[in-house]
Amino acid sequence: MISKKKIELIIIEDNTLFRKTLTDFINLSNEMNCSYSFISCEDALAVMEQEALDPDIILLDIGLPGMTGIEGIVHLKNVSPSSKVIILTIRDDDESIFKAICSGASGYLLKDSTSDKILEAVREVLNGGAPMNSSIAARVLKMFKDFAPGQGDYSLTKREKEILKLLVDGLSKNNIAEKLFLSYHTVDAHIRKIYEKLEVHSASSAVAKALKENLI
Amino acid sequence: MISKKKIELIIIEDNTLFRKTLTDFINLSNEMNCSYSFISCEDALAVMEQEALDPDIILLDIGLPGMTGIEGIVHLKNVSPSSKVIILTIRDDDESIFKAICSGASGYLLKDSTSDKILEAVREVLNGGAPMNSSIAARVLKMFKDFAPGQGDYSLTKREKEILKLLVDGLSKNNIAEKLFLSYHTVDAHIRKIYEKLEVHSASSAVAKALKENLI
DNA sequence: GAGAAAATAACGTGATTACGTTATTTAAAT
DNA sequence: ATTTAAATAACGTAATCACGTTATTTTCTC
Numbered sequence: 001m002i003s004k005k006k007i008e009l010i011i012i013e014d015n016t017l018f019r020k021t022l023t024d025f026i027n028l029s030n031e032m033n034c035s036y037s038f039i040s041c042e043d044a045l046a047v048m049e050q051e052a053l054d055p056d057i058i059l060l061d062i063g064l065p066g067m068t069g070i071e072g073i074v075h076l077k078n079v080s081p082s083s084k085v086i087i088l089t090i091r092d093d094d095e096s097i098f099k100a101i102c103s104g105a106s107g108y109l110l111k112d113s114t115s116d117k118i119l120e121a122v123r124e125v126l127n128g129g130a131p132m133n134s135s136i137a138a139r140v141l142k143m144f145k146d147f148a149p150g151q152g153d154y155s156l157t158k159r160e161k162e163i164l165k166l167l168v169d170g171l172s173k174n175n176i177a178e179k180l181f182l183s184y185h186t187v188d189a190h191i192r193k194i195y196e197k198l199e200v201h202s203a204s205s206a207v208a209k210a211l212k213e214n215l216i
Numbered sequence: 217m218i219s220k221k222k223i224e225l226i227i228i229e230d231n232t233l234f235r236k237t238l239t240d241f242i243n244l245s246n247e248m249n250c251s252y253s254f255i256s257c258e259d260a261l262a263v264m265e266q267e268a269l270d271p272d273i274i275l276l277d278i279g280l281p282g283m284t285g286i287e288g289i290v291h292l293k294n295v296s297p298s299s300k301v302i303i304l305t306i307r308d309d310d311e312s313i314f315k316a317i318c319s320g321a322s323g324y325l326l327k328d329s330t331s332d333k334i335l336e337a338v339r340e341v342l343n344g345g346a347p348m349n350s351s352i353a354a355r356v357l358k359m360f361k362d363f364a365p366g367q368g369d370y371s372l373t374k375r376e377k378e379i380l381k382l383l384v385d386g387l388s389k390n391n392i393a394e395k396l397f398l399s400y401h402t403v404d405a406h407i408r409k410i411y412e413k414l415e416v417h418s419a420s421s422a423v424a425k426a427l428k429e430n431l432i
Numbered sequence: 433g434a435g436a437a438a439a440t441a442a443c444g445t446g447a448t449t450a451c452g453t454t455a456t457t458t459a460a461a462t
Numbered sequence: 463a464t465t466t467a468a469a470t471a472a473c474g475t476a477a478t479c480a481c482g483t484t485a486t487t488t489t490c491t492c
Contacts, residue, residue, distance in 0.1 A: 101357050107350075121350075129350025130357045134323075134337075137353055138346035141317050157438060170421030172478070185441050192481070193438090201480070202448095204419040205386030211427040373468060388448070401471045408451070409468090417450075418478095 006030070007122060010053065011037040012044045012069065013061040013088070018111070022059070025115040032122065040065050041072030045079055054080050057122050060105075062089040062096055070096065073103040084125045088118065097139055108132040154197045156215065163190045165216045168207050222246070223338060226269065227253040228260045228285065229277040229304070234327070238275070241331040248338065256281050257288030261295055270296050273338050276321075278305040278312055286312065289319040300341045304334070313355055324348040370413045372431065379406045381432045384423050 009032055013019040019037050026034045036053065038044040041064060047053065058076055062069040073085050086107035087100045100108055106125045109118060110133050121131035132140070156164065166176045177187045191203070198215075200206050210216050225248055229235040235253050242250045252269065254260040257280060263269065274292055278285040289301050302323035303316045316324055322341045325334060326349050337347035348356070372380065382392045393403045407419075414431075416422050426432050 106354075106357075124350040127351075128354060130354035131350045132353055134340040134345025134347045135343075137348055137356075138322075138344060140353075140356060141322075141346045159439065167420055168424050170416060170418055170424060172418070174478080182439090183441055185443085186439070188480085189440075190438095191479095195480080200386060202386055202388070202419075203479080204383055204423045207420045207423045208384050208386060208427060211424060375469065390448080398469090399471055401473085402469070404450085405470075406468095407449095411450080419449080 006033040007057065007126065008032075008055045009034040009057045009059060009122065010044065010048075010055045011059045012039070012041060012064065012072070013037065013059070014039045014064050015061075022115065022118065026119070029119060032119065040067075041069065041075065042066045044072075045075055048076075048079050055083050056126060058083050058085045059088050059118070059122075060085050062087060062091050062100070070099045070103055073100065073105060077104055086118075086121055086125060086131070088113075092136060092139070094139055094143060097136060098143060101140070106130055108136050110136065154215065156194065156197060160190055160194050160197070161216055163187060164194055164206060164210050167191070167194075167203050168210050168216060222249040223273065223342065224248075224271045225250040225273045225275060225338065226260065226264075226271045227275045228255070228257060228280065228288070229253065229275070230255045230280050231277075238331065238334065242335070245335060248335065256283075257285065257291065258282045260288075261291055264292075264295050271299050272342060274299050274301045275304050275334070275338075276301050278303060278307050278316070286315045286319055289316065289321060293320055302334075302337055302341060302347070304329075308352060308355070310355055310359060313352060314359060317356070322346055324352050326352065370431065372410065372413060376406055376410050376413070377432055379403060380410055380422060380426050383407070383410075383419050384426050384432060 009026055011019055011023055011026075011034060013022070016039075019039070023034045023037050026032045036044075036047065036055075038047070041060075044058075058080075060069045060072065060076070064072070067075075069087065069089065076083065076085060084106040085104065086109060087105045088109050088111060089096070090111050091097075092110060097108060107121050107130055109121055109131065113121075113133065124131040162180070163176055166179065171179065173187050173191065174184055176182075177184045180187070191206075194206055195201060198206055198209050200209060225242055227235055227239055227242075227250060229238070232255075235255070239250045239253050242248045252260075252263065252271075254263070257276075260274075274296075276285045276288065276292070280288070283291075285303060285305065292299065292301060300322040301320065302325060303321045304325050304327060305312070306327050307313075308326060313324060323337050323346055325337055325347065329337075329349060340347040378396070379392055382395065387395065389403050389407065390400055392398075393400045396403070407422075410422055411417060414422055414425050416425060
């Protein structure tokens with residue numbers, strides 16, 4: 001039999017039953033291996049540093065004694081940059097999801113996921129995917145939409161957009177004129193049109209509107 | 217046998233083979249029904265309006281003759297507001313994903329998904345989830361992170377942040393002075409400090425930096 | 433091919449800004 | 463208790479800006 005290198009996991013989870021069950025399940029498969037599991041990020045970090053662990057995947061709970069899993073992500077990625085983190089938690093509030101994603105989690109599963117789903121998620125992450133429960137995905141989409149700037153359309157022309165872009169970059173009218181090989185007056189005229197269309201009266205406001213509503 | 221109301225689907229897809237195969241597969245299940253399928257949004261909209269169709273789910277391709285699926289979402293939601301749209305496409309570029317989400321898609325599947333996955337996705341959407349391939353989810357997360365502002369810290373003081381906020385709102389120095397019951401000179405001094413800390417030389421640049429890096 | 437919109441350019445002026453420089457009074461930090 | 467940082471304020475000036483007004487050329491669009 002050809003021996004293929006197993007996927008190395010570590011689990012950080014304070015619920016002993018859940019941790020043991022999951023660890024056992026993983027070790028039953030012959031494609032994955034979990035030799036280390038911890039009840040806190042602090043423990044995990046200490047051992048990982050000492051033993052130079054570099055797991056493929058870290059399954060991470062959020063509600064942990066000591067630092068939260070979310071705080072832990074950054075530290076874990078520090079001692080083991082190539083590890084991918086999959087959050088495995090009961091928390092499905094927007095803030096947890098948001099922070100986990102922003103801290104660099106590669107997946108986000110709820111604890112009611114079946115063990116099979118969890119193993120599948122591990123495979124997906126290693127394939128560049130970002131597995132998550134569809135209810136989590138729904139929240140992410142909602143937050144995403146909320147962030148996603150209200151693509152207002154002020155029917156700016158190409159030139160106007162170009163000049164607005166340069167305003168956003170902090171250039172003065174003279175700078176812009178130079179850069180575009182235009183007369184100062186032309187740039188001035190364009191900027192007036194921009195102000196008119198955006199209903200503003202200063203470069204700052206135009207820049208603010210451009211950035212807030214993604215006009216560029 | 218108790219007859220339960222079936223989930224009503226419509227499919228908008230210009231590839232005939234794919235459309236027929238999927239329609240047949242759906243109709244084989246006894247929980248879903250697809251009596252209408254179309255090759256373009258225009259066709260779908262016309263019939264839906266005329267026959268007052270109100271499907272639970274619309275499976276929608278992006279690359280269609282006439283208007284794109286993405287453009288179609290808004291119109292479809294218009295004639296049938298309660299319908300949920302699941303995008304079913306080969307396109308996995310950021311722009312398509314972004315626009316689809318912003319237009320109100322409830323799910324985003326690639327065409328290489330199995331028929332079973334598609335039916336599962338339909339159920340998930342009706343349960344409030346947002347099914348998507350994990351590769352799509354990964355891109356969404358990436359975009360999400362990119363949006364999620366890089367909380368740069370320029371150690372602005374409370375007052376400086378307050379004034380920066382007002383600059384973003386488009387107020388002039390005099391306006392700000394009035395608003396905060398300060399002398400013009402004080403505001404001027406604060407703004408200079410802000411410029412120094414942000415390493416900029418104009419209000420526009422400060423505003424741009426503030427918005428890009430969420431300093432306020 | 434006529435009309436509309438966009439892009440180009442000019443002149444002037446009062447308002448506003450950016451910045452050099454200096455200084456006093458609180459409020460933290462050590 | 464003393465240094466440090468923050469908040470307040472002032473004067474002056476050259477540069478820049480916002481905006482009223484007008485005008486030509488180029489490029490769409492119907």
